[in-house]
Amino acid sequence: MDSFAQSYAQARSLFLQAAATYGLEVHSKVHPLKGPEGEVLATDAVCIGDANANKVLYVTSGVHGVEGYYGSGVMVQWLREQISAPAGIKIVLIHACNPYGFAWGRRFTEENVDLNRNFWDLNEPEQPFNQAYADIQHFVEYTDCSSAAFEKGQLTRQRYLQEQGPEQLKIALSGGQQQSPLGLFYVGSQPTWARLTYEALVARYTQGCEHLFFLDLHTGLGPRGYADFLHRFGPDAPQLQTLQQYIGDRVLGNERDEATAQGLDGTTIGCFSRLGKQLGFSVLGGSIECGTTPLPETLEALLQEAALHRFGCADEGLKEQIQKRLRDVFYVDADDWKQQVYEQTCDIRDGALNYLKEL
Ligand SMILES: [Zn+2]
Numbered sequence: 001m002d003s004f005a006q007s008y009a010q011a012r013s014l015f016l017q018a019a020a021t022y023g024l025e026v027h028s029k030v031h032p033l034k035g036p037e038g039e040v041l042a043t044d045a046v047c048i049g050d051a052n053a054n055k056v057l058y059v060t061s062g063v064h065g066v067e068g069y070y071g072s073g074v075m076v077q078w079l080r081e082q083i084s085a086p087a088g089i090k091i092v093l094i095h096a097c098n099p100y101g102f103a104w105g106r107r108f109t110e111e112n113v114d115l116n117r118n119f120w121d122l123n124e125p126e127q128p129f130n131q132a133y134a135d136i137q138h139f140v141e142y143t144d145c146s147s148a149a150f151e152k153g154q155l156t157r158q159r160y161l162q163e164q165g166p167e168q169l170k171i172a173l174s175g176g177q178q179q180s181p182l183g184l185f186y187v188g189s190q191p192t193w194a195r196l197t198y199e200a201l202v203a204r205y206t207q208g209c210e211h212l213f214f215l216d217l218h219t220g221l222g223p224r225g226y227a228d229f230l231h232r233f234g235p236d237a238p239q240l241q242t243l244q245q246y247i248g249d250r251v252l253g254n255e256r257d258e259a260t261a262q263g264l265d266g267t268t269i270g271c272f273s274r275l276g277k278q279l280g281f282s283v284l285g286g287s288i289e290c291g292t293t294p295l296p297e298t299l300e301a302l303l304q305e306a307a308l309h310r311f312g313c314a315d316e317g318l319k320e321q322i323q324k325r326l327r328d329v330f331y332v333d334a335d336d337w338k339q340q341v342y343e344q345t346c347d348i349r350d351g352a353l354n355y356l357k358e359l
Pocket residue numbers: 064067116218219220
């Protein structure tokens with residue numbers, strides 16, 4: 001699967017090449033900052049099929065920067081295979097929604113914001129205060145970037161886990177928080193470049209749209225190699241039945257996505273619901289989550305990388321180890337994994353297209 005890249009720069013180059021070979025026009029939103037090699041950072045978009053179609057399959061990748069390897073690989077492969085859109089439907093692919101995070105090997109944006117918590121309603125003056133995060137802040141935010149600090153934090157965390165259990169830690173951590181700008185899963189004090197770009201692209205590609213199905217491609221949760229479909233609908237919602245009908249057993253519900261489970265509004269799912277109402281089209285869709293490594297490993301990698309971002313690290317060996325670890329927990333660089341997640345993502349895409357066809 002050589003559609004999957006080894007860096008942001010390579011991912012972008014593969015995407016642009018594949019789009020050019022297919023004969024598609026690329027619309028690029030260039031980021032104000034540069035990548036680690038001085039490369040241009042951009043969110044790139046292509047549209048497959050009739051630009052005036054009133055039904056849209058809208059696929060986004062790299063909302064969580066470093067998770068972009070997966071979404072990019074899938075999109076490049078689709079372009080190389082020159083997938084076509086059924087009559088009356090257009091397929092929009094958005095490559096690297098958080099190009100800064102992708103290029104610099106971070107999950108978050110240049111503002112240290114979790115883009116998938118940044119889409120809150122701007123008419124809501126206050127974001128909910130995450131007391132659970134405040135309660136655990138002292139041991140999930142390391143006090144410096146060193147092996148000694150990590151060992152000490154891990155001990156405190158083990159005691160907490162024994163008393164409270166892992167579920168509580170997950171909820172406290174990943175529900176989004178507004179009080180610690182250098183902490184994890186920070187919702188941001190204002191819309192980020194990535195959010196504004198994301199919304200501008202949705203508006204651009206949904207002119208005349210009546211029905212939209214979105215897929216937001218992520219990694220890092222769930223068993224290795226499994227692609228699950230996460231959404232925000234309760235067990236009795238009619239939309240859930242529709243999703244099960246077209247997407248099948250992969251529709252997992254929201255139990256793995258702590259933010260949607262808590263009803264928070266800052267995710268891409270919330271974004272599409274709001275924009276659908278504003279711009280006048282029906283919305284269905286959700287996130288695809290591809291499993292990589294066990295959750296404790298993923299969490300530890302995130303916590304250590306946050307410490308590196310916050311304090312820097314004089315120990316080059318430790319620095320490299322932290323950066324590699326973060327990438328490894330969001331991108332399994334192995335052919336069997338790539339093949340598995342690719343095939344499952346194609347299945348979900350086809351289910352979404354069938355849904356749109358029958359509308
Ligand atoms: Zn993600």
